[in-house]
Amino acid sequence: MNVDGSGYRVLTEGNIWRGWPSFSPDGRRLIYARSTSFSRQRPYGPINSRIYEIDIATGVERPLTRPAFSRPSRPFYLPDGRRFIFSSPPAFDATGDNRQFKQLYGDNTIFVMDEANNRLVPAFTQGSESARPAISRDGARIVFLAPTNAIDGVHGFLNFDVFVREADANRHITRLSTFISYVAMAPDGTQIVIIDDRKRNGVDVSG
Numbered sequence: 001m002n003v004d005g006s007g008y009r010v011l012t013e014g015n016i017w018r019g020w021p022s023f024s025p026d027g028r029r030l031i032y033a034r035s036t037s038f039s040r041q042r043p044y045g046p047i048n049s050r051i052y053e054i055d056i057a058t059g060v061e062r063p064l065t066r067p068a069f070s071r072p073s074r075p076f077y078l079p080d081g082r083r084f085i086f087s088s089p090p091a092f093d094a095t096g097d098n099r100q101f102k103q104l105y106g107d108n109t110i111f112v113m114d115e116a117n118n119r120l121v122p123a124f125t126q127g128s129e130s131a132r133p134a135i136s137r138d139g140a141r142i143v144f145l146a147p148t149n150a151i152d153g154v155h156g157f158l159n160f161d162v163f164v165r166e167a168d169a170n171r172h173i174t175r176l177s178t179f180i181s182y183v184a185m186a187p188d189g190t191q192i193v194i195i196d197d198r199k200r201n202g203v204d205v206s207g
Contacts, residue, residue, distance in 0.1 A: 011059055017049070020073050025081045029053045031064070033072045033086075051075045051086055051113070065113060065120070070098075074132045078112070079139040085112050085123055087131040087144070110144060126163060126170055132182065136189030141166045143185040143192055148172070162194060 001008040012018060017035035024031065034052040049072050051065045065072075069088035077084045087110045105111075108122035109130050123133070123142070130146040142165040149159055154177070162174040162183050174180065174194070182195040 011054055011056065012061065018052075020075060022074075022076050024053070024077045025079055028056055029077075030056060031075045031077055031084055033075060034061075034063075051084070074134060076133065076135050078135065079137070083112055083114050085110065085133050085135060085142070087111070087133055089129070124165055124168075124170065130163075134183065134185045136185060137187040138189070141185065141189040143183050145180055145183055148175075152177075162192065164192075 011030070019033050021030045021032040023029070031051065031053045033049045035049045049069055050063045051069075051072060052061050052063050054061045064084065072086050072088040075084050075086035089109060105122055107128035108125060109128065110123045110126070110133050111120050112123045113120050126144070126146045128147070130144055133142050133144040135142050144163055144165070145160045146163050147158055148161045149155065151172070152159070152175070158179065159177055160180045161172060161176065162180060164171045164173055176196055178196050180194050180196040183192055185192045
């Protein structure tokens, strides 16, 4: 729809799970995750998904990733409109085994995909369970979440903090000792917004 609420129209239909949509730099396509299988017994719902894009004018969907991933999230096009970044836990094969994925990518969970060559590479190394990347308009900064218990020597609840990647280095920018579930960055890369659980387990841990 337009920003004034006019021009509303449905692009996709059916009961296939789709999530995390974002626009291409030219505004003509959307990129998103789309499920290939679903489980009502597991709390996460979709258990395997691919990254898709849809042409906004025609409504034609097409897959951008060939293998299925385990709960991929936050796909964003890079400024060239061809490559894209996303995060995913290790993918499981048909037997429920993720060892092949681990052999290929280790603990890396944030990836850049070159769709033209179907080439998947880790975007950078920060360790297991790094997730939810977002990029500035010029691609110079990437903001993401990563667990920090090992870094801080903290046991118990799993804590996530915000990191910013710039000039090939990761910078740890929050130390809230809590679970941050979402982070987004302004297009110019100067501000971020987060959602955190400040009163987890009934204890206010905000500083």
